[in-house]
Amino acid sequence: MEEADVVVVGSRLAGCAVAAPVARSGRKVIVIDKMTFPSDQLSTHLLTTTGVSELAKMGALPRVLATNPTRVNQATFVCEGIPCSERFRPADDGTDFGICVPRDLQDICLVEATREQGADIREGCVFDDLIWTNGRVAGIRYRDENGETREVHATLTVGADGRRSSVAARVGAWTPYRMSKNGRGLVFRYMDDPKLGTKDAETFIVWRENKSMAFAFPSAPVGKLLVLFMGHRDEVSAARKDPEGYWQAKLDQHPGMKERVAGVDSDSLTKVRSTGDTPAFFRASSGPGWALAGDAGHFKDPVTGQGMRDAMWAGRTLAEWVIPQLDDPASVDRATRQWEADRDLHCLPAYHFANQDTKIEKQSAVLQEIFRDAGRTEDPDLGDLFTRHRTPQEIVPLPRMVRALTLALIRGKEPRGKIVSRSIGDLRTELAIRREIRAGDFRSTRTVEGSDHTGVKWPAPPKAPPSESGMPPVPGAKKGRSEADSMEVSP
Numbered sequence: 437m438e439e440a441d442v443v444v445v446g447s448r449l450a451g452c453a454v455a456a457p458v459a460r461s462g463r464k465v466i467v468i469d470k471m472t473f474p475s476d477q478l479s480t481h482l483l484t485t486t487g488v489s490e491l492a493k494m495g496a497l498p499r500v501l502a503t504n505p506t507r508v509n510q511a512t513f514v515c516e517g518i519p520c521s522e523r524f525r526p527a528d529d530g531t532d533f534g535i536c537v538p539r540d541l542q543d544i545c546l547v548e549a550t551r552e553q554g555a556d557i558r559e560g561c562v563f564d565d566l567i568w569t570n571g572r573v574a575g576i577r578y579r580d581e582n583g584e585t586r587e588v589h590a591t592l593t594v595g596a597d598g599r600r601s602s603v604a605a606r607v608g609a610w611t612p613y614r615m616s617k618n619g620r621g622l623v624f625r626y627m628d629d630p631k632l633g634t635k636d637a638e639t640f641i642v643w644r645e646n647k648s649m650a651f652a653f654p655s656a657p658v659g660k661l662l663v664l665f666m667g668h669r670d671e672v673s674a675a676r677k678d679p680e681g682y683w684q685a686k687l688d689q690h691p692g693m694k695e696r697v698a699g700v701d702s703d704s705l706t707k708v709r710s711t712g713d714t715p716a717f718f719r720a721s722s723g724p725g726w727a728l729a730g731d732a733g734h735f736k737d738p739v740t741g742q743g744m745r746d747a748m749w750a751g752r753t754l755a756e757w758v759i760p761q762l763d764d765p766a767s768v769d770r771a772t773r774q775w776e777a778d779r780d781l782h783c784l785p786a787y788h789f790a791n792q793d794t795k796i797e798k799q800s801a802v803l804q805e806i807f808r809d810a811g812r813t814e815d816p817d818l819g820d821l822f823t824r825h826r827t828p829q830e831i832v833p834l835p836r837m838v839r840a841l842t843l844a845l846i847r848g849k850e851p852r853g854k855i856v857s858r859s860i861g862d863l864r865t866e867l868a869i870r871r872e873i874r875a876g877d878f879r880s881t882r883t884v885e886g887s888d889h890t891g892v893k894w895p896a897p898p899k900a901p902p903s904e905s906g907m908p909p910v911p912g913a914k915k916g917r918s919e920a921d922s923m924e925v926s927p
């Protein structure tokens with residue numbers, strides 16, 4: 437049995453973001469992860485300026501940059517052929533570029549950097565159960581890399597163990613109080629960038645065509661490109677059955693992407709990876725002696741590419757709330773609750789934005805006009821959605837929306853009645869979102885029509901630990917890919 441100030445389960449974005457500042461403050465922090473690093477994770481791993489800035493705050497940026505990623509400071513968003521090219525708005529520390537580093541390269545940098553700052557990170561160690569004292573979580577029981585059961589007692593236990601969080605299950609927060617079904621699936625692969633040396637090879641590009649989206653992310657090391665398609669989630673089964681046939685069909689749907697990857701060396705194409713399993717959710721994320729950071733507590737549709745940034749933001753801010761309180765458990769519990777409320781306010785606009793973007797609908801005439809308007813200059817505008825400098829509501833206030841509607845009615849190719857009726861529905865959703873953000877309710881279970889999508893069948897919680905089920909302990913060490921992507925919910 438050991439003592440620590442903070443014990444963390446999970447040592448990727450959220451876990452390292454909690455542990456690094458706690459260790460820097462001179463407190464004892466122990467982190468366990470069932471994986472051994474390097475370890476991959478199902479993710480398309482885009483970070484914009486504020487995400488890169490979180491890596492800097494964690495102290496991991498120099499190591500991540502040593503993987504030699506393309507530093508990207510501009511994005512092009514194309515909506516039904518209407519382009520909008522912008523510079524990214526820099527983060528508060530001046531970071532003015534985004535990166536896209538594969539998780540097997542990136543996450544080991546976080547582990548090493550956090551360890552270097554004093555955190556005790558233990559790989560190949562599986563969380564089994566919580567230790568409770570007088571109704572408060574007082575630490576964890578885990579199996580080390582040899583299968584030995586060990587205990588850590590701590591003032592605060594943090595679950596940073598991803599969407600399929602066992603810590604959430606053990607505190608009784610497994611089933612989210614709010615969830616929204618994803619409309620889109622993700623199908624992606626890597627390749628050598630055929631446009632290396634051109635401006636395209638230093639630009640994030642997103643095409644929105646009809647009901648489908650295509651993304652080109654210059655990756656790491658320089659010269660690698662990640663290509664992602666987000667069509668209907670049901671397309672994922674087609675992509676699994678016939679990956680190359682599916683790939684060609686998507687290129688035909690997105691001529692801009694077809695041109696972007698023209699001439700690619702076919703030997704450089706990796707296997708196609710996919711998932712249709714990305715429901716968004718909020719879980720209760722704080723309680724006596726415990727907190728859930730990163731995906732363990734909140735997940736939003738990956739169409740926004742903000743999960744990693746938010747996981748680091750959540751981990752860092754949790755640490756900032758609790759570090760001054762660590763000598764007083766009651767103060768820690770008040771701080772984690774305030775942190776949770778703060779996190780929800782911070783993430784709610786992006787949650788709704790992602791819910792709207794995961795809907796399988798044609799690009800609206802109004803959205804096309806917003807793109808045309810934003811595309812008049814290269815100043816940061818729509819990109820603020822992804823850097824999180826402004827909320828969607830700040831970027832498109834009602835007068836801008838009305839102006840876009842007017843132009844859509846003048847220029848739009850669809851019948852005016854159709855444009856108006858869709859706009860009324862969108863406006864209703866938008867007003868409900870604004871009302872909810874203004875209200876700022878804690879753990880709100882309301883559903884916003886047009887944003888919260890029903891129909892998620894939440895899976896059963898992870899199995900009880902072997903010690904409880906009478907099974908003998910098994911060695912914990914696991915190599916290769918994390919299982920965070922295996923939370924299959926019915927389509």
Ligand SMILES: Cc1cc2nc3c(=O)[nH]c(=O)nc-3n(C[C@H](O)[C@H](O)[C@H](O)COP(=O)(O)OP(=O)(O)OC[C@H]3O[C@@H](n4cnc5c(N)ncnc54)[C@H](O)[C@@H]3O)c2cc1C
Nearest residue numbers: 446449450469470479480481482563597598730731743744
């Ligand atoms: C398909 C897809 C694409 C995405 N694309 C992007 C993108 O482009 N940009 C972006 O910012 N975000 C993206 N995301 C989201 C992003 O991947 C997550 O938000 C991010 O990984 C969350 O980090 P985390 O540290 O909270 O959890 P995770 O990365 O899930 O890490 C959890 C860790 O906990 C460990 N763990 C779990 N259970 C146990 C246990 N019992 N004992 C010990 N350890 C345990 C795991 O081994 C793992 O290492 C994407 C997600 C998906 C699914």
